[in-house]
Amino acid sequence: MQNAGMAALGLDWRYVACDVPPTRLREAIEGAKAMHFVGLNLTVPHKLLAMEFVDEVAPSAREWGAVNTVVFESRDAEGQWRPLGQLEKPEGPVRSVGHNTDADAIVRSLRDDLAIEPRGARILLLGAGGAARAAALRLADEGVAGLWIVNRTQAKAEDLAGEINDRFPAVHAEAGYPDESIEILLNATSAGLRPDDPLPLDLGMYPINRVDGVYDMVYRPAVTPLLAAARAAGCRVANGLGMLLHQGADALELWSGKAAPRDVMRAALEHEVHG
Numbered sequence: 001m002q003n004a005g006m007a008a009l010g011l012d013w014r015y016v017a018c019d020v021p022p023t024r025l026r027e028a029i030e031g032a033k034a035m036h037f038v039g040l041n042l043t044v045p046h047k048l049l050a051m052e053f054v055d056e057v058a059p060s061a062r063e064w065g066a067v068n069t070v071v072f073e074s075r076d077a078e079g080q081w082r083p084l085g086q087l088e089k090p091e092g093p094v095r096s097v098g099h100n101t102d103a104d105a106i107v108r109s110l111r112d113d114l115a116i117e118p119r120g121a122r123i124l125l126l127g128a129g130g131a132a133r134a135a136a137l138r139l140a141d142e143g144v145a146g147l148w149i150v151n152r153t154q155a156k157a158e159d160l161a162g163e164i165n166d167r168f169p170a171v172h173a174e175a176g177y178p179d180e181s182i183e184i185l186l187n188a189t190s191a192g193l194r195p196d197d198p199l200p201l202d203l204g205m206y207p208i209n210r211v212d213g214v215y216d217m218v219y220r221p222a223v224t225p226l227l228a229a230a231r232a233a234g235c236r237v238a239n240g241l242g243m244l245l246h247q248g249a250d251a252l253e254l255w256s257g258k259a260a261p262r263d264v265m266r267a268a269l270e271h272e273v274h275g
């Protein structure tokens with residue numbers, strides 16, 4: 001996806017995947033900085049840890065509590081910090097800036113791929129880990145009407161609902177299943193990645209036909225057991241491929257300062273992930 005996007009923009013950059021244990025994350029970020037990398041993406045389990053290891057935390061990462069994109073910056077001729085990818089020749093010190101592009105990506109993907117407007121919607125959120133927390137905070141900020149949070153570990157759902165109530169008093173947030181129909185069911189647990197995983201939703205507790213659209217952040221397999229059940233019940237469905245696309249496209253825009261070619265990136269992503 002990124003290499004296709006960079007090629008379409010005429011950038012002579014390469015995107016490579018590196019396996020880094022969490023104990024070496026600080027050194028890895030410092031090493032990339034020393035080598036004048038343009039930037040980094042981080043995924044599980046680095047997104048929370050990286051908050052401590054970047055030189056600057058951008059508002060998006062501070063707001064949603066996680067870093068998935070690092071931009072390396074240096075000063076331009078006027079002394080302003082600019083992304084390395086947008087400077088002719090980096091001079092002087094380089095700094096790392098941590099951003100979050102995941103949170104905006106979920107809102108955009110719900111709107112585009114599920115064709116449901118999050119603002120004013122009632123949402124049942126499955127999960128209360130890092131991905132669920134970023135989504136819940138961003139959706140509350142977007143102005144959803146209600147957020148019901150269900151998690152295997154109930155205490156974490158209660159903590160997250162409490163945090164939403166504190167930070168966004170206009171949003172109704174509670175741990176547990178709603179007793180009304182809802183617009184969006186959003187799976188932010190990792191259940192569904194393996195074929196023998198249990199459904200992240202107890203269908204006895206909440207019938208899926210009371211939902212307009214079901215979004216699963218899992219994108220491989222393309223049709224998770226949750227999405228199969230939702231489709232059979234007549235719900236609109238979307239997997240997490242759109243979220244993956246938009247977080248990556250937004251990162252490319254931060255590094256390059258150019259509009260990301262999202263159609264090219266989506267085609268490359270679909271080919272790579274689903275064949």
Ligand code: ATR
Nearest residue numbers: 127128129130131132151152153156189190191200
């Ligand atoms: P991420 O950064 O991807 O959100 P995480 O913070 O480890 O990763 O969160 C994983 C989420 O998936 C949690 O909500 C977890 O539930 P617990 O808080 O009870 O651990 C949920 N999860 C993982 N495997 C699950 C399973 N088999 N069934 C239900 N929930 C599961």
